[in-house]
């Protein structure tokens with residue numbers, strides 16, 4: 001056995017010990033998120049058996065109402081944390097409005113935002129999906145939190161992470177002291193530290209990740225950048241490789257470990273992009289920055305954006321710093337009305 005066996009609970013406790021004033025509230029939130037991740041992982045891995053096991057939709061063999069997996073994941077997370085006494089409110093991709101803590105439970109000083117099962121449409125074809133979470137401190141005076149507590153910029157996050165349900169189930173999180181990955185050992189139901197202190201390689205592997213089906217709706221700068229990465233620009237000595245899963249958590253996880261850049265640009269049909277700021281882009285941006293990478297909306301850091309709405313969208317460029325900086329240079333030329341083919345200035349300094 002080459003390395004000590006460290007569970008996520010042990011890792012959280014050790015991290016908490018660095019802060020003598022810590023009350024343990026924050027640690028308990030992370031424990032409960034890890035528990036929810038284990039429960040969701042179990043159901044995701046059985047998804048393909050729904051018909052065989054008689055879970056035909058309306059009710060299962062036990063007469064229970066069977067929910068779609070993303071609704072299930074939403075409820076598992078809410079019910080794992082609604083009574084913990086450390087949250088003043090929650091918000092979920094699956095819920096239109098803010099989620100208040102039930103009256104019968106105590107509240108606390110943190111807010112949890114989450115996408116319970118991102119990419120869930122891919123489950124039917126056995127493609128990796130994921131859960132994304134973001135934790136902020138409560139800032140309002142009210143005991144039970146409100147929109148003010150939820151609509152905070154990414155720079156105010158105290159923790160962020162995701163669970164990727166792939167060839168294995170991994171939980172990756174940061175509390176502002178580096179990024180750490182834990183792999184679920186199903187036989188004992190424990191997340192074990194497998195990727196301590198993850199850093200995005202920069203220059204990383206020359207991988208770009210974007211849905212090129214949107215090419216015709218992109219800006220000229222966006223089109224020129226992708227043309228460059230594909231080697232269609234004579235100035236590019238070495239084309240990038242293209243990888244696109246279509247599940248953000250999977251595409252980001254690969255980018256975190258290998259480098260390169262994942263993009264979901266704005267386009268003529270989605271002028272604000274497709275991905276959600278609060279519970280998709282901002283938590284991934286905290287992880288990327290903590291891992292030495294970068295996350296931008298094409299002009300400014302994702303973490304700097306002051307949210308206006310619970311479900312607002314944002315363009316996203318995230319990964320190795322050199323790639324995201326290149327993206328900002330290409331897109332800046334859109335602002336200057338650059339003529340097609342003038343991408344050379346944006347290419348400078350790209351490794």
Ligand code: P6P
Nearest residue numbers: 118119120121211246247248249
């Ligand atoms: P498209 C999944 O539906 C998702 O929200 C992200 O996980 C993923 O990156 C993106 O949408 C894929 O969108 O338009 O390429 O299918």
